[in-house]
């Protein structure tokens with residue numbers, strides 16, 4: 001009955017309990033107490049016996065301001081994961097594949113496998129950048145939808161704008177997943193998305209303080225957004241999510257901006273310090289994490305867990321041999337990571 005799922009590799013996260021968690025690219029900072037008090041009060045007053053607004057109209061107004069677009073340009077999802085799944089489910093002809101570079105965010109593959117769509121995975125170059133000849137080879141397979149996470153997860157770098165537009169110019173539905181754009185100084189794709197019907201931007205609040213409420217947004221031209229919105233499940237954005245989203249994006253905006261600023265500074269500091277070890281390669285990052293390559297990824301991962309620090313081991317994924325992903329934590333967590341990392345590296349002679 002579930003033949004199609006027999007070989008399905010589900011989305012996996014790192015669950016080893018550890019004192020310091022630098023493994024899921026979350027915002028490490030709690031929201032301030034005064035803001036949480038406001039949220040509690042609003043939640044207390046919710047008529048939970050009622051269905052929430054199926055159109056999330058008030059929340060959309062606020063999100064539209066946040067992204068500097070119109071509410072009509074938005075489709076909201078239970079996390080951007082849901083929007084990825086929605087797009088893969090509804091876009092184009094199933095006989096044509098879904099294309100994306102590897103390594104990248106695993107949901108594109110997971111979703112394509114769930115619905116049984118063909119995939120065209122094409123490699124990035126040795127610096128994890130897009131390469132035109134690999135794109136051209138993928139295009140020969142006649143894909144109907146392309147995903148580009150930029151900045152990319154787990155590599156941290158942003159992709160070449162021109163090469164993403166090159167794919168869009170071929171008429172393929174091109175999705176730019178900007179989950180980490182808040183940590184980047186590069187220009188986003190919103191303007192491009194509002195210019196052309198086959199370019200869509202995905203955003204999420206998960207990396208900027210609200211992973212727990214599951215709220216993602218798709219940004220597209222009005223006529224495209226309204227088409228896609230027809231296929232969205234009616235009450236996918238819960239009452240608590242609508243209310244918390246509204247409060248945090250209005251009254252907590254400065255707080256979030258403060259977090260982003262600290263995370264970027266901490267990232268640059270940490271990268272600079274880790275770069276000093278000769279046997280450790282650090283990849284540049286526009287995100288709230290960075291990727292490292294070491295002589296033995298499993299060993300480092302294990303030794304850090306022994307010291308109470310969890311990072312994401314990528315060693316076993318294609319093109320990711322001995323690579324690990326480190327999310328930026330609070331300053332004291334980053335210092336603890338650096339201390340533990342130094343100790344291990346000295347002990348193993350990786351200096």
Ligand SMILES: *Cc1c(COP(=O)(O)O)cnc(C)c1O
Nearest residue numbers: 079080081105149153179204206
């Ligand atoms: C984390 C992440 C997401 C998922 O975001 P949710 O809104 O939490 O579902 C989407 N894309 C990329 C590239 C991510 O790293």
